[in-house]
Every structure is written in C-alpha cells, then in structure tokens.
Amino acid sequence: MTEVRKPVEDLLTDYDIFEPEFVKDPYPSFSEIRESQCPIARTERYEGSWLPTRYEDVVAIAQEYETFTSRGILVVPPFPGQGEGAYGGVTAPPITSDPPDHHWHRRLILPVFSPQSVAKFEQGTRDLCNQLIDEVIDKGTADAAADYAQHIPVRVIATLLGVPLEMEADFTAWVRAALENILDAEGRKWARKNIIEFFLAQVADRKQNPREDDFITELMNTEVEGKVVPIEYVLGVCNLMLVAGVDTTWSAIGSCMWHMAQHPEHRKQLRDNPDLWPTAIEELLRMYAPVTMARIVDHDVEFQGCPMKAGDRVLMAFPAANRDPRQFENPDEVILDREHNRHVAFGSGIHRCAGSNLARLEVRVALQTWLERIPEFELVDKTDVTWAGGQVHGPRKCLVSF
Amino acid sequence: MRHICWPKPHFPILSARVTFISLTVMRVSVIDDACHGHQMCAIAAPEVFGSDEMGNATVLISGDIPAELQAKTRRAESNCPERAIVITD
Numbered sequence: 001m002t003e004v005r006k007p008v009e010d011l012l013t014d015y016d017i018f019e020p021e022f023v024k025d026p027y028p029s030f031s032e033i034r035e036s037q038c039p040i041a042r043t044e045r046y047e048g049s050w051l052p053t054r055y056e057d058v059v060a061i062a063q064e065y066e067t068f069t070s071r072g073i074l075v076v077p078p079f080p081g082q083g084e085g086a087y088g089g090v091t092a093p094p095i096t097s098d099p100p101d102h103h104w105h106r107r108l109i110l111p112v113f114s115p116q117s118v119a120k121f122e123q124g125t126r127d128l129c130n131q132l133i134d135e136v137i138d139k140g141t142a143d144a145a146a147d148y149a150q151h152i153p154v155r156v157i158a159t160l161l162g163v164p165l166e167m168e169a170d171f172t173a174w175v176r177a178a179l180e181n182i183l184d185a186e187g188r189k190w191a192r193k194n195i196i197e198f199f200l201a202q203v204a205d206r207k208q209n210p211r212e213d214d215f216i217t218e219l220m221n222t223e224v225e226g227k228v229v230p231i232e233y234v235l236g237v238c239n240l241m242l243v244a245g246v247d248t249t250w251s252a253i254g255s256c257m258w259h260m261a262q263h264p265e266h267r268k269q270l271r272d273n274p275d276l277w278p279t280a281i282e283e284l285l286r287m288y289a290p291v292t293m294a295r296i297v298d299h300d301v302e303f304q305g306c307p308m309k310a311g312d313r314v315l316m317a318f319p320a321a322n323r324d325p326r327q328f329e330n331p332d333e334v335i336l337d338r339e340h341n342r343h344v345a346f347g348s349g350i351h352r353c354a355g356s357n358l359a360r361l362e363v364r365v366a367l368q369t370w371l372e373r374i375p376e377f378e379l380v381d382k383t384d385v386t387w388a389g390g391q392v393h394g395p396r397k398c399l400v401s402f
Numbered sequence: 403m404r405h406i407c408w409p410k411p412h413f414p415i416l417s418a419r420v421t422f423i424s425l426t427v428m429r430v431s432v433i434d435d436a437c438h439g440h441q442m443c444a445i446a447a448p449e450v451f452g453s454d455e456m457g458n459a460t461v462l463i464s465g466d467i468p469a470e471l472q473a474k475t476r477r478a479e480s481n482c483p484e485r486a487i488v489i490t491d
Contacts, residue, residue, distance in 0.1 A: 340480040341481050342442075
C-alpha cells in the first residue's frame with residue numbers, strides 16, 4: 001500500500017502505530033504517552049482508536065470483558081464483505097469470542113496447551129532448531145530473524161495441526177497478510193480466503209480418512225451439549241492457530257535473538273547459571289512482548305476520563321504496560337533474575353493467550369539451542385535491522401555474525 | 403499469623419534487649435476464579451505450584467510451606483499477573 005503518510009503532529013491526539021519510526025521502536029512513544037497528562041492517547045487514523053499505555057489501565061480493560069468486547073481484535077475495521085458468504089461466520093475463537101460462548105470455545109482448546117501437553121513438543125522443537133543451525137553454522141553469518149526465528153513457530157504449529165510442513169511458505173505469507181500488513185485490506189481478504197479454503201480441504205480429507213491422535217479430527221468430533229461443534233468453530237480454531245501462533249512467537253524469538261546478540265553479559269549469565277532460564281524467559285517476554293490486541297467498546301463509557309463510545313476501538317498496548325515504571329523497577333532494563341514480574345505479554349483476564357505455554361517453550365528452546373551451539377555472536381550492523389510493527393512487533397531482518 | 407517466639411537465651415535479665423527467633427508458618431492458596439493459567443507461579447516455584455488439565459494453577463503442597471520454599475512462594479505471588487495467589491502467614 002503506497003500512500004503519503006501524514007506526519008504525526010501530536011502523539012496524544014494523533015498517534016500512528018504504522019508510522020515507520022513507531023514500527024521500528026514504539027517504546028519511546030509509549031513512554032511519552034504514558035508519562036504525559038493523557039496516558040490514554042487517541043487517534044482518528046484508521047477510523048479511530050484509543051491507546052492506553054499504563055499497566056493499570058491496560059489490565060483493567062483486559063479484565064472488563066463486558067465493556068471491552070472481543071468483537072474486533074484488529075486496529076483496523078473488517079475489510080468490505082468480511083463476515084459475508086458461506087463461511088463468513090468463521091472468526092478465530094476463543095480470541096474473538098465473548099462470554100458465554102467464549103467459555104466453551106476456550107475450554108475445548110486449553111488442554112492442548114497445558115504445560116503437560118506442550119512438553120511433548122520440546123524435543124521436536126530442539127531438533128528443528130538444530131537443523132536450522134546446521135544450515136548456517138559454517139557460514140559464520142545468518143539472519144537470526146529470517147533464517148532462524150521465522151521457521152520455528154510455523155513448523156511447530158503445522159506439526160500440532162497435522163498439516164503438511166511443505167506449506168510453510170504459504171502459511172507464513174498468509175499470516176503476514178492477516179496480521180502484519182493489515183492496512184492492506186485486499187491482502188487480508190486474500191489471506192482469509194486461502195486459510196479457510198486450506199482448512200476446509202483438511203476437514204474434508206479427515207472426513208474421508210479419519211486420523212488417530214489428530215488435533216483437527218478430535219476437534220471435529222467434539223460435542224458440546226450433545227451437538228457436534230459447528231464447522232465454523234473448527235475452521236476458526238485452525239485460523240487462530242495460524243494467525244496467533246506463528247507471527248507472534250516468531251517475533252518474540254527474533255527480539256530475544258536481537259537482544260542476546262548485543263548482550264554478551266546476559267549470554268554469560270545464562271551459561272554460568274542455567275537455572276535462570278525460566279525466569280530469564282519471563283523477563284525477555286516482558287521486555288519484548290510482541291502483541292498489542294484491540295477491543296471494541298460495547299456501550300458508551302467514560303474510562304479514566306476518556307469518553308469512549310460504543311463501537312470505539314481500544315488498543316491494549318501490552319508492550320507499553322510491561323514497561324510502566326509504576327509496576328516495574330528499571331522497566332527499560334533487562335534483569336534476567338528480576339524478582340517481581342507480573343508481566344502481561346500474554347494478556348490478562350479471560351483472554352490470556354491460550355498458547356502461552358507453547359510460546360514460552362519455543363522461545364526458550366530456540367534460545368538455548370542457539371546459545372549452546374553459537375555461544376558468541378553479534379549484530380553485523382546495528383542500523384541494518386528491519387522490524388515489523390503495528391500489532392505484532394519483532395525483527396524481520398537481523399543479520400548476526402559468529 | 404502465627405509466630406513461635408523464644409526469648410534469646412543470653413542475658414535474659416536484660417529484657418529490653420531481647421531478640422526473637424521466629425519460625426513463620428506459611429500457607430498458600432489460589433483464587434480459582436482469578437487464575438487464568440499464566441503459569442508464572444509454577445515457573446517461580448515449581449515445587450509449590452502445578453497445573454490442572456486446563457493449565458490453571460494448583461497448589462501441590464497441602465498444609466504448611468516448608469521454610470526452604472517460602473521465598474520462592476513469595477516470588478510466585480509477586481509474579482502472578484492476576485493477583486490470584488493468597489499467602490497466609
């Protein structure tokens with residue numbers, strides 16, 4: 001999409017999450033808004049939205065699901081015609097669901113992502129990371145984002161869904177169109193069409209050839225209150241797995257790689273004290289939380305002095321909340337053994353990221369495997385790193401040498 | 403709150419300078435409605451917290467938290483984004 005972008009006059013009344021500097025590094029803007037007289041900013045861009053930046057406000061909005069609904073989770077409105085046609089009802093449950101349906105939408109998938117369930121992906125993820133490292137280790141240089149991080153979650157999710165790994169490049173393209181390049185409505189439409197058609201074919205194949213121990217088969221055969229779940233739900237969950245499980249975790253892994261490339265002292269700290277890993281991962285997730293989710297205001301409400309109208313979009317800037325000095329000491333500093341860390345990288349309340357246990361497993365295994373085999377590495381050129389931003393923030397090109 | 407206190411055995415007469423050894427009893431519970439399964443308690447204190455089938459927190463220790471796990475348990479409390487952990491001591 002080529003357009004002449006109107007410069008941002010005032011962050012508090014005209015922020016633009018797609019502005020190139022914001023995409024690259026949103027944290028100075030978050031901080032400026034958070035510490036201003038008006039910590040919930042407003043913009044009229046992209047049909048308008050609110051941007052709370054303080055931890056307390058972001059968490060309050062996440063908790064108030066009756067006022068701040070999940071009818072829309074993107075900062076941009078649906079594309080024209082979205083929601084129409086044979087499978088127009090396909091969304092991405094439970095992320096797009098509100099109570100009461102949210103309850104069963106979520107309960108059906110949570111057991112798949114419990115810590116016990118995701119543990120079985122650890123060895124496969126490690127093998128995959130090792131394969132990716134095999135391909136670059138003799139070169140002395142690699143793109144930590146495009147050669148490494150990008151390939152990990154998409155293959156883990158494809159394995160979980162029982163769909164062909166050869167589809168990786170297509171999945172990646174669809175996900176980027178659906179979640180990253182969201183100003184391009186045509187691209188979102190294209191991604192949605194492809195995702196629905198792909199999973200319709202997967203469902204049809206399983207009807208012909210039911211599979212054992214298969215996520216989609218089990219989902220298709222699940223009954224709620226005596227009725228098999230609707231096809232829209234099955235397609236919606238598959239859509240969610242791709243859209244929410246790929247770009248997000250890939251961004252987190254990439255940001256962590258970018259950080260580690262610049263912090264030999266943190267690499268050493270983890271080498272000397274491997275017990276620190278679980279805490280360190282939480283700290284890195286706090287620092288580099290990739291996701292900002294939107295909500296739709298249900299009814300006119302005044303929130304912290306802001307006159308929010310029914311239908312308004314509110315962006316829960318979890319990355320901004322995670323650096324609020326009211327909640328975290330030295331918030332812009334990575335402290336791998338941070339003692340108090342109520343971070344909300346995975347959200348808060350009933351919509352806590354369903355895949356959080358899998359995501360943190362992938363981030364940990366990706367970093368551990370890399371650091372075991374390539375303990376010393378650095379950025380090739382600090383100024384030559386490119387970032388995706390908007391609602392998912394992470395590096396897309398990040399050359400490292402070793 | 404229950405403290406078991408003994409006066410310091412030295413110089414019992416100088417009671418103004420008495421110091422105490424206190425053994426704190428700690429118990430912990432999870433508010434089920436508040437827990438949304440972040441599992442950050444189990445990361446901070448895996449000996450104390452686990453997960454049910456849905457990924458929500460469970461307390462693995464019934465009764466008093468052993469002294470050597472109390473610091474970890476406090477850490478778990480201070481890492482819960484839902485403030486769902488209640489420590490009584």
